[in-house]
Amino acid sequence: MNYHLNNDHELLAALGLRPVINAAGYPSRLGGTRLAPAVVAAMSAAARTFVPIAEMQARASELIVALTGAEAGCVASGADACLTLAAAACIAGDDLAAMDRLPDTTGLRNEIVMHRAHRNPFDHALRIPGGRLVEFGYLGPSSGVGAYHWQMHAAFTERTAASFYADSPMGWVIDFKTFAAISHEHGVPVIVDAAPTQLPPENLRRWVELGADLVACAGGKYIGGPAASGFLAGRRHLVRAATMQQQDAFIHPEVYQVPLEETGAGPHEPPHQGVGRVLKVGREELAGLMAALQLCGSRSYAEERRQRIALAEQLIAAVNGLECKGVTANSSDPSNVVTITFASAQDAARTVQALQEGSPRIFVGNTRITQREIMVMPHCVTQEEGKPLEDGLLRAIAAIAHGRGKA
Numbered sequence: 565m566n567y568h569l570n571n572d573h574e575l576l577a578a579l580g581l582r583p584v585i586n587a588a589g590y591p592s593r594l595g596g597t598r599l600a601p602a603v604v605a606a607m608s609a610a611a612r613t614f615v616p617i618a619e620m621q622a623r624a625s626e627l628i629v630a631l632t633g634a635e636a637g638c639v640a641s642g643a644d645a646c647l648t649l650a651a652a653a654c655i656a657g658d659d660l661a662a663m664d665r666l667p668d669t670t671g672l673r674n675e676i677v678m679h680r681a682h683r684n685p686f687d688h689a690l691r692i693p694g695g696r697l698v699e700f701g702y703l704g705p706s707s708g709v710g711a712y713h714w715q716m717h718a719a720f721t722e723r724t725a726a727s728f729y730a731d732s733p734m735g736w737v738i739d740f741k742t743f744a745a746i747s748h749e750h751g752v753p754v755i756v757d758a759a760p761t762q763l764p765p766e767n768l769r770r771w772v773e774l775g776a777d778l779v780a781c782a783g784g785k786y787i788g789g790p791a792a793s794g795f796l797a798g799r800r801h802l803v804r805a806a807t808m809q810q811q812d813a814f815i816h817p818e819v820y821q822v823p824l825e826e827t828g829a830g831p832h833e834p835p836h837q838g839v840g841r842v843l844k845v846g847r848e849e850l851a852g853l854m855a856a857l858q859l860c861g862s863r864s865y866a867e868e869r870r871q872r873i874a875l876a877e878q879l880i881a882a883v884n885g886l887e888c889k890g891v892t893a894n895s896s897d898p899s900n901v902v903t904i905t906f907a908s909a910q911d912a913a914r915t916v917q918a919l920q921e922g923s924p925r926i927f928v929g930n931t932r933i934t935q936r937e938i939m940v941m942p943h944c945v946t947q948e949e950g951k952p953l954e955d956g957l958l959r960a961i962a963a964i965a966h967g968r969g970k971a
């Protein structure tokens with residue numbers, strides 16, 4: 565089959581679009597992950613039909629509970645959206661007037677405690693509902709034991725609303741179990757950014773088991789759902805507060821039903837449209853994410869890994885087989901990312917550029933260009949794309965080696 569002439573490419577060409585090969589992982593700039601047929605089918609079924617969003621959220625909560633072991637869950641437009649909802653829930657709780665006031669946090673607890681090394685380009689989400697980030701600890705393994713506990717204790721005040729932990733492998737940050745225990749000593753819920761957490765689902769369950777109160781997960785990465793979806797898993801009262809600030813509450817109080825309500829406790833009137841209203845998901849995303857969550861229970865993670873390894877090995881053999889001076893490929897990463905090292909950062913950058921402008925266009929990981937590396941990520945590459953990807957890489961690298969600059 566000609567790579568360019570399948571039906572999807574024709575449909576997109578009719579919209580004036582030119583598809584690319586995604587060898588960059590699950591980046592938002594390429595639209596997340598590839599959706600399984602069952603996920604696409606659920607999305608198109610929902611697109612043609614109506615289901616109350618509140619009922620979809622309630623059912624999604626059950627699926628999230630089954631996958632993560634949390635008490636409840638809700639769906640928003642991404643992991644970052646879920647972090648915004650999580651912060652909003654910790655700041656306002658189930659106080660309807662406080663929800664209405666956000667992002668003005670006058671009189672409310674709004675400080676969010678985190679290790680300095682966990683600051684990251686996504687944590688703006690915590691500030692959107694009025695959260696104020698309070699950092700402790702140092703950058704770097706200064707003591708060899710992570711941050712000292714006293715450093716973390718000292719960060720809590722009567723204004724602390726939550727603490728925050730990012731899933732990133734940094735040895736000098738307090739381990740998560742201790743982090744959660746210290747937070748709970750101060751009576752403060754723990755928010756986790758688990759967007760980069762890989763499956764199998766035990767990895768998500770571990771956050772909950774070790775004490776996370778709210779875990780934000782991306783739908784469009786390892787879960788295999790739509791890019792504009794993500795879910796929050798956690799304590800029932802916090803998830804309820806989060807979802808109240810997101811769902812359309814344009815409902816007469818007489819017929820309003822509080823989400824996730826069982827106990828009769830908490831508010832019974834609807835809030836106004838909350839800060840989470842801008843993070844809404846449609847029924848297509850909800851249905852797609854729900855189908856993906858269901859699949860997560862039965863996917864063969866070992867087989868998926870085997871396929872990634874096979875492609876990685878194919879690409880490594882091909883690139884090293886070129887015997888291009890200064891260019892080597894290897895993979896040491898557990899997620900089977902192929903790292904290609906160049907003689908200079910400029911060569912790496914020019915290769916990325918050449919790949920993006922080639923035919924077919926190929927997008928690879930570009931965050932390590934300064935280290936003279938490009939990263940070829942097999943996660944979203946289909947079997948049919950394997951050969952065009954290999955050929956494109958070889959053309960781009962050969963062109964660099966011959967100093968022509970472009971493939």
Ligand SMILES: *Cc1c(COP(=O)(O)O)cnc(C)c1O
Nearest residue numbers: 642643644645686759760782794
């Ligand atoms: C991808 C990512 C996010 C954002 O996830 P979305 O679902 O795209 O909103 C947040 N934090 C980290 C660390 C991520 O890697």
